[in-house]
Amino acid sequence: MTAPTQAAGLSELSDRYDVLLCDVWGVIHNGRESFPKACEALARFRAQRGPVVLISNAPRPNGPVIDQLDGLGVPxxxxxxxxxxGDATRVLLAQRAPGPAWRLGPDRDGPLYKGIDLEFSDLEAARFISCTGPFDDENDEPADYRERFEDTIARGLEMICANPDIVVQRGEKLVYCGGALAQLYESLGGKVLMAGKPYQAIYDLALEEAASRLERPLDRSRVLCIGDGLPTDVRGANARNLDxxxxASGIHGAETIGPDGLNNAAVADLLRQDGLAATWAMADLVW
Incomplete structure (x- = not known):
């Protein structure tokens, strides 16, 4: 595999693409504050080139995510x-309604279930698990759930995971997400279904939205995916044959950013270890 081409800014690439599918957390904000230069780059692409579809593994419908973006100052x-x-996962949940389901995740993810005729129960009565993340993502670790998972796997319960991310950067801290629990569940022999990145359903939704905003047919060779996560953003783009x-400065920043900025050799090595490829690389998203 060849190393990605290092780019100084999105302006160097913009004439090659008509559409951006851009990750949110780690690229345009860190959960505490937005990144003005990244926001400016997306705004300039949208004004000069074409649609920008934000594609997030947030385990909630897009309404609350838009509210969060507004609150963080993302224009x-x-x-x-x-x-x-969350948008893609609601389809999986509706297919399994009325359940009942064991709801695993923080209260803030409640909007995921709004309007779905899904019932909840304790673990003993549940027919499947609906997971949006740990109950307390500031303190819980996946191992805290091992004993409960061993019991539910023995009963044959399936897990629907609404957030495939393993970790996310919140301020300066990495916190566990639903994907870390799903990873443990699968390692113990359980069955997991997911619809977010890197899986097909969320890309189908995103490309459909992008196509509806173009004045000509969508050309997939002119779609650029932007993200900081190898197992989600990069793997998902590779699986769809999208650039x-x-x-690099997101969740893998400790491995890829040195005193002089982006270490492209380290990026290439990281990609190679996971059997992945990136067309381009930059330290932070800028114009």
Missing amino acids: REAWSHVVTS VLFV
Whole structure:
């Protein structure tokens, strides 16, 4: 595999693409504050080139995610539409209604279930698990759930995981997400279904939204995916044969950013270890 081409800014690439599918957490904000230069880059692409669809593994429908973006100061000019793992996961949940399900995750993920005729129960009565993340992502670790998972796997319960991310950067801290619990569940022999990145359903939604905003048919060779996560953003783009811009300063920043900025050799080595490829790389998303 060849190393990604290092780019100084999105302006170097913009004439090659008509559509951006851009990750959210780690690229345009860190959960505590937005990144103005990244927002500016997206706004300029949208104004000059074409639609920007934000594609997030947030385990909630896009409404609450848009509210969060507004609260963090991400300008509406920086995006055309927001598609979330929650949007795609609601289809899986509706197919299994009324359940009952064991709801695993924090209360803030309640909007995922709004309007779905799904019942909840304790673990003993549940027919499947609906997981959005740990109950307390500031303190819980996947191992805390091992004993409960061993019991539910023995009963043959399936897990629907609404957030495939393993970790996410919150401020300066990495916290566990639903994907870490799903990873443990599978390692113990359980069955897991997911619809967010890197899986097909969320890309179908995002490309459909992008196509509806173009004046000509969508050309997949002119779609660029932007993200900082190898197992989600990069793997998902590779599986769809879409070009990808890897933003190194996100969750892999400790391995890829040195005193002089982006270490492209380290990026190439990291990609090679996972059998992945990126078309482009930059330290932070800028114009």
